[in-house]
Amino acid sequence: MRLAELSERSGVSTATIKYYLREGLLPPGRQINARTAEYDEEHLRRLRLVRAMIQVGRVPVAKVREVLGHVDDDSLGRAIRLGAAVWALPQVPEPDEDDEYVQTAHREVTRLLDRLGWENTKQLATISPAYRSLVVAVAAFRRLGYDFGAELLAPYAELMHRTAVLDLDNMETYASEAERVEFAVLGAILNEPVLQALHRLAQEEETTRRYGFE
Amino acid sequence: MRLAELSERSGVSTATIKYYLREGLLPPGRQINARTAEYDEEHLRRLRLVRAMIQVGRVPVAKVREVLGHVDDDSLGRAIRLGAAVWALPQVPEPDEDDEYVQTAHREVTRLLDRLGWENTKQLATISPAYRSLVVAVAAFRRLGYDFGAELLAPYAELMHRTAVLDLDNMETYASEAERVEFAVLGAILNEPVLQALHRLAQEEETTRRYGFE
Known part of the structure; x- marks a missing residue:
């Protein structure tokens, strides 16, 4: 899906999505050409998670990046990855x-x-x-x-x-x-x-x- | 006990106790003479409660007064008095x-x-x-x-x-x-x-x- 659809399905504005992309809270989409990128269901899920942390949990952006770093690090054991959020x-x-x-x-x-x-x-x-x-x-x-x-x-x-x-x-x-x-x-x-x-x-x-x- | 002892036993400064008295969060002591009042165990208990609400619960002073009004109102049923705090x-x-x-x-x-x-x-x-x-x-x-x-x-x-x-x-x-x-x-x-x-x-x-x- 394109940025506009990602925005519509998540309820997050395109400006905010671009901000999350710049801050590395959302992995880049697949580049189709110089001006257009394609996003998938995983982006949508990750976007919901980021929004929950920032808007509901009031977790600062730097902390969100740190938590996602643990979440995505397959080399860590499960207990550590699961604990990363609470900590x-x-x-x-x-x-x-x-x-x-x-x-x-x-x-x-x-x-x-x-x-x-x-x-x-x-x-x-x-x-x-x-x-x-x-x-x-x-x-x-x-x-x-x-x-x-x-x-x-x-x-x-x-x-x-x-x-x-x-x-x-x-x-x-x-x-x-x-x-x-x-x-x-x-x-x-x-x-x-x-x-x-x-x-x-x-x-x-x-x-x-x-x-x-x- | 005198104000100084009430302060020592509660860990609340005399200035703060005087403030609570002025704000009606603590009932007045028994006046012994123009300059001295006597306080009892009930004052100590109430003081601990007020401090818990203000310092730990961050309840505003006006709200504390309202809750205590419910707590002390014998005409209210027990469920209402118990619920007053949570509400x-x-x-x-x-x-x-x-x-x-x-x-x-x-x-x-x-x-x-x-x-x-x-x-x-x-x-x-x-x-x-x-x-x-x-x-x-x-x-x-x-x-x-x-x-x-x-x-x-x-x-x-x-x-x-x-x-x-x-x-x-x-x-x-x-x-x-x-x-x-x-x-x-x-x-x-x-x-x-x-x-x-x-x-x-x-x-x-x-x-x-x-x-x-x-």
Whole structure:
């Protein structure tokens, strides 16, 4: 298809597509002559992904380029390629390791991982942004006087693990590795708003079931 | 306790506490003489809640006052008081009802609620921010060519319902109604970062279990 059709089918303006091409976020089309290039379904799919990252995920252009570099690098293992997206999302600031609440939070999160038997995550703890986010959130609760310890967190973690199993099962329904990795990137950006909305809806449902509408 | 002790135990500066008092976010202390007031454990608890809303939840002061008004209004039913916090959190923009993807998303979300038997939520759909967020998120997926329909969403919704059951069970361990409502407000602000971090950790764990560390 030509640029105009790519624009129409994706809903992205030709000016923006040209910008993505210049920035290397979209591979060049097949050049037919000096003024015309031809694009295919893969361009359309990649364009949707780029748009989701930039418009929905608010990922900066340089970061998008970096994530796509990992996504397209066949020499990397699957776990690294799948993780590239999440690791590129905006992260919480580094915890202050001198803070006593942060230190207790580290111990509680470690106890939690032991209890769950999440050995892989424990190995990744020093480099994982997710581990860091959890420590920061648990420390914030403790600072407010709430004891969110391993016992309280464990059943939540089990439910989130079942959620992650669904995520990967859904991803594996896609036939090609390229589509799978792209779905994982999209999931990292778009899944969280869906889960958050479902959680709030479920709270509404359960609250009104227990206490009525008044 | 005096203002200085309240400041020390809460970690909030006396200047900030005076500001909260002026803004009506904290009830006045018991006046001992013209220059000295006495504060109690309830002030400390309320101060922690206000700080969580403002510093962690980034809720504007006027909104905090509105939420606390609901929290403290015994004439309101429990479901309304518990919901006040979530409804005060930053919400997604209104969906564009003329957009075809939004219209399809409404139909899919309605099918989902029917399938789940979430009758209460269905009744609240026209006024619920959570319902609106879900429609916006599902429409965003559809616009990108991904069919996030009722069948795919239902198992996620079931897991989020079990999460909501845990939320309310934990809340019910608190003895007084005031503490319960405050815990629900805090939960609305702080739970989501915890759940999000646990979900990302679980994805790491499950991905590395399936595909190894490479």
